[in-house]
Amino acid sequence: MSDATLTRFRAATEEAPVARWALIGTAVIGIALLVFAPMIAVFAEALARGVVAAVASLGNRDALAAIKLTLLIAAIAVPLNAVFGIAAAWFITKFDFRGKAFLITLIDLPFSVSPVVAGLCIVLMFGANSLVGGWLVANGYPVVFALPGIVLATMFVTFPFVARELIPVMIEQGRAEEEAALTLGASGWRTFLTVTLPNIRWALLYGVLLCNARAMGEFGAVAVVSGKIRGQTATMPITIEMLYNEYLSVAAFSMAAVLTALALVTLLLKTALEIRHADQLAAARHH
């Protein structure tokens, strides 16, 4: 009898049941309060006067223009930032040069600078009163209060996402596989396409999804440069703010629900891809 109690060993990393449930419980409550409750509230508010009212509020010209504009900005900013992020990560991890630490800090800059300040910088650089901006406006290419400014602001704010995801993965993978491809006669470009890119594809996907979510949701920097012209330069987050300030809560929350749904779709996409390629993911990890 005493033997039976003696042989009940516990794994070194295992906690007592009380501690385990306390930790899991805290996590569940935290996520429920901070993540799920606000999200459910958004959808509940949107549907407060019924589905018809919610859908109708999205059907007008300005609301559709805002949705279109946000999707267009993401479609321009995310691929460009993916390319820049890959280039920066490739350069930083596969080459040795002076000032590497400085460059990494520079990539992080958009995370530490307030988006509003970033927006103001773009206004100062390209506004009608600046040298460059004045010339651009005179030649019919306004940047501020127009699409290019919003894209620039979005790109500035979302620049670090892809590079930040890629750099640690690429450092961990080292340069040996690339060197092997080169010794086997592959060109630099072929090496990148057939060796580097497949090895970083999961980190890249994750970085692109984060970048996309943030690009669609960016408010501060875009608010400064867009001029908030309804139906022209008002993105979804800006439209939501304007509607909310006008006490049109069903319209505001309906738009917010669409924005949330777009974010959820990207997350579901990522999860679906992970499930479908689970075996490859596991193989890549265990190497």
Add this chain to the structure above:
Amino acid sequence: MHIEIDEISKLFGTTAALHPVSLSIPSGALVALLGPSGSGKTTLLRILGGLEFPTSGRVRFEGQDATGLTVQERRAGFVFQSYALFRHMTVFENIAYGLKARPRAARPPRAEIARRVTKLLELIQLPQIADRYPSQLSGGQRQRVALARALAIEPRMLLLDEPFGALDAKVRKELRQGLRDIHDETGLTTVFVTHDQEEAMELADLVVVMSMGRIEQIGRPADIRARPATKFVRDFIMA
């Protein structure tokens, strides 16, 4: 292929990895670069393969200056210390990589590539693993696949960086003989880097003992054992 290293030096920043060293490797030889870590042996191997470029000095292949040749132009079969197999490709795809990377005009047809890969898998005595991924192989199998991948490009020389470093003693002995057999069969000039003096002495025709970026002694294993040229060599081969 005859390889000549003529007064090669290499600086990394201000630290000298190689002081000017000279070495002549006869065609078809099996040469060991032997030394402790930091002796410059891997740097010298990477310079031969075109993965590093020397600060000064020349490399000559068959008497022709090869110093400026790119890594692709050198056609050196290189086996890396950790094998550097492409983790997302099967063994077959790994071995076929160099053939598929050739320019269209020089690329063998698909059936010919398959035939050559199959032959190489037989040469390394692993005919049935073509569809596996590197993560599913043992250390010894990975090393042999890396060797087959390097041989697939019909290299002009074979360069191996600590090829047995990550293996246990029993597998190491087997693979040593395997490398010797492949060398004798292909007749390729082969240079390998090792810090294990027993391995160098047992396997190589010619041993180059290095220390602190300098060559201490070049000679046949028996000669080095019988007449160590410096105190360093004596201490190192006794260890």
